[in-house]
Amino acid sequence: MWSLVLLSIGTLAITCPMYSCHEGGFDLTPVCGTVASDNIVLQICDGPSGSYCDVSGTITNNYTCVSGPPYVQNQAYPGEFCMVNSDCITNLCQSNKCIGQNVGYSCVSNADCTVGTYCTSGFYCALQVVSNVQCTNDYQCMNNMGCNNTLFSPGTCVPYYSLPIGAVVGNCVDMLTEGASNLCNSGACSLLNPGFDSLGICTEAFVTPTKVYPRICTEDSQCIGINSTGGSIIGACSCGMDMYGHAYCDSFLGDPPAQTLTQLWINHTTNPNIKNCHTQRRFDHFCLTQTLEPYQIQTFYESSDLATDTARYQNNDDCTKAIFNHQYWNYSPANFACKAYGCASPTQSWTGNTCVTFNEGSNIYNLNPCDSLSETNYCHLEIAQANKWSNVTCTVSPIDPPNYPGESCTNNTDCISNICVSGVCKGTAQGGSCTSSSQCNVGLYCISQNYMFTCQPLIGVNEYGCTSDYDCINTAGCLFNVTGEPGICTYYYSLAIGTPIICNSASGLNEFCQTGTCYSTGYSQYGNCTEAPVSKNPLGVPCTTNSQCTGTNSYNLPFQSTCTCGYNPNGNSYCQPFLGDPPGIAFMTFIKTFLGKSGPINLCQTTRRYSKDCYQIYANHTNTMFNVWYLDFLNFTSFPYLIDNDQCVKDMINVDFWSIPNPIHPKPVPLPPFINENITVHHSGSMMLAGLATLALAIFS
Known part of the structure; x- marks a missing residue:
């Protein structure tokens, strides 16, 4: 925050600007923020120039109202x-989920690889490693672990918040006033060099030794932190708003916001x-959900927010x-709950050609x-965002994407090749x-031979040498064994x-097992093919967490x-069915027939084996x-x-399903009884999660 530092007798005092609404009856429009007598004078945007105050840049040029962010x-x-x-960083969306490269496939960065894997220095996707295995960064470790490495040497994967007081931690982050590490169970550490x-x-966390948090100050020396071992440090006194x-x-x-944050990191x-x-x-946010x-x-x-910038949110005016x-x-549980979708009220007026608006009050598109x-x-629809x-x-309408060879x-x-012969690309x-397999004719893939990339016949079953499914005949995929x-x-x-196989999905989905299902225990990514599961609860019952979908x-x-x-229209979420549920059984009947060991799927281009066009060819x-x-x-993948x-x-989002006459009509089940979560939240900075154990004194950095 902007502050004026004034020297006084023997001390360094901080003078901060006041942030407040303007007074006096005059109108600043289109200005919504300006400097007056070293203070910040504000006016909420509500005029014809726009309803959003653009606070990017510097206030020396005044902040102005615009139509929106x-x-x-x-x-x-x-x-x-x-x-x-x-929508996807990999540019591949299937069944409303972004798809990445599997184990053994080529990659340039971690972003190319699927869940449960990372991109190695050899530029191929590999399974994340387990506890006590060597690593150089967190992303190589399983998601519940970090790499206990230093700036100059590798380390091993250890669970987050697991190292006791006194343990050596490789990456202690200097926060200027104290050190932080998400490997220490306290969240705090002290640099050795x-x-x-x-x-x-790993050390005890420091805490403000006052009964009231946060504390008003005029200089750093008033911000003393102590810990249970008798240590003390001088913190920072900062201007806010x-x-x-x-x-x-x-x-x-060790202060309340950091304590609460650490406990939630541990839960996560x-x-x-x-x-x-x-x-x-x-x-990131998706993972928190x-x-x-x-x-x-x-x-x-x-x-x-409070742990990062306590001063900013104290004593704000409107x-x-x-x-x-x-x-x-404006934080509320609704911000992080599912959004509702539905036709607008008949009385709602629409401006121009508007097709989607978001109502913040009712949390609905x-x-x-x-x-x-x-x-x-x-x-x-994909560009709609949850704000007014x-x-x-x-x-x-966008131009239809070009068709692939065989379509x-x-x-x-x-045609993607710009060659159409007798009605077929x-x-x-x-x-x-060639430069990619998508350019090759049906039955071929692009491979480097003798330093040249050429289209060659797809690899047959039980033959080695594949690096992706698209290298194999259409009825087979590229399997990387646990060995x-x-x-x-x-x-x-x-x-x-019973066949051993890589298995890194909690739902057990696996396209190589006869049943489409594998099982692994705990955080292990290795398991065996097994029978398909059946949902414990009836399908169509609203859920709030994955733990209800067993x-x-x-x-x-x-x-x-x-x-x-x-x-x-109600913003409900629902459990994805298992392969043993009726939608899953029907899906397996379809997919096994479609991927039969011989048949029309071989008429599809290798990279299009799972496309709607290939289903049509079949x-x-x-x-x-x-x-x-x-x-x-x-009905299975999008249930x-x-x-x-x-x-x-039905008309705008799920038109592929509802535009086809069919007997399948998924029905919702009545909501279960409401459960009072008994949670109290105070915006003043002191927050309490009911039912939490003693809060760990740490913060993830």
Whole structure:
């Protein structure tokens, strides 16, 4: 924060500006923030120039009202929700989930690899390593562990918040006033060689020795921290956005917000659902939704804000809350719960060609289908954001992506190769040069031979040498065994129960096991093929956490699927079915037939084996009902998204499913009794999670 530092007799005093709404009856529009007598004068935007105060840049040029914040697209990582390919950092979205490369496949960075893997120095995806195995960074370790390395030497993977007081920690982060490490169970550490390396010792956390937190101050010397061993340090006195210009002592790692934050980090890292997250996203928002409930996520963000910048959120007046700190003061469980989707009220007025608005009060996306007869008949739902400025308007329909070799066409421009012959797209023939397998004709893939990339026949079953499924014939995938052998092309859904296999999914999904299911214990990524599980609860019952989505198989082995936000008017989420549930059984019947050891799937281009176009080719050559197969596929892979859709959702989001006449209509089940979470949250800075044990004195950095 901006502060004026004044020298007084024998001390360094801090003078801070006051942040307050302007007075006097005059109108600052379009200005919403300016400097007056070294203080910050504010006015909430509500005029024709816009309803959002743009506080980017410097206030010396005044802050002005604009129509809304700039649109920022944060791309999702493998395992996270998506609507279209461009939502994903890998540019591949299947069944509303971003897809990454599997074990053994080539990569450039961790972002290329699927959940449970990382990109090695040899540029291939490998399984994350377990406790006590050598590492050089956290991302190589399983998601519940960090790498106890130093700046100059490798370390080993150890569970987060597991090292006791006095233990040596490799990466003690210097926070200027105290050291922090998310490997120490206290969250605090002390550097052994400050300024030279990161090696430290786990210590007790420091705490403000006053009954009231936060503490008003005028100089650093008033911000004393002590710990239980009798140690003391001088903290920092910082300016915030106080309406009277007060400064406040920064939070120590033992103060309330940091304590609460640490306990939530511990809850997060010890929850088995953390394995659902991409290695680089283990501490990001999506991963928090896998392990914490909405009220806990709210408390997490509030505590994080206070622990990071205590002074900023103290004694804000209304204008400061609305302009600078609206996110903090508007935190509620609804912010982190599923959004509702539905047709807007008939009385709602729509501006121009608006097709999506977000109502913050009711936490719902209001939908308004575009006019199908208009030139602007397409709504880009994927760019909608959960704020009142995020209206989406109807636009011209995007051009259909070009078809791949083997798919239908009417002219050359329909094809990715720009070659259409007799109504079918043609690609590069065997022996022709290529840069990717998508360029090759049906039955071929792109491989480097004699320093040249050419299209060659797909690898047969039980033959080694594959690096991805697309190298194998269409009925087989590239299997990397637990023994570390090179990839071998193996028929999908062919391995018998009991076969050892890499298994890093809590739900047990595995496309090589006969049953489509494998099982591994705890955090292990190695397991065996087993029988498919059945859900414990009836399908269609709303859920709030993954822990409510459990199932067992005939061997009484426990499984857990995901609690997924749906597209319904109530903002409910639902459990993804298991393969032993009716939608899963129908899916397995379809997929095993589709991937039969011989048949029309071999008429599809290798990179398109799971595409809708390939399903259509299959149906055309087997005289089967494409609609039936495709609906069975969607009813399993998209089950939570199909429950309780209203007409606008059917017309705009799940049109692929609902536009086809079918007997499948997923139904919601009545809500279970309300459970009082008994949680109290105070914006003043002191937060309490009911039921938590003694809070650990630490903070993740």
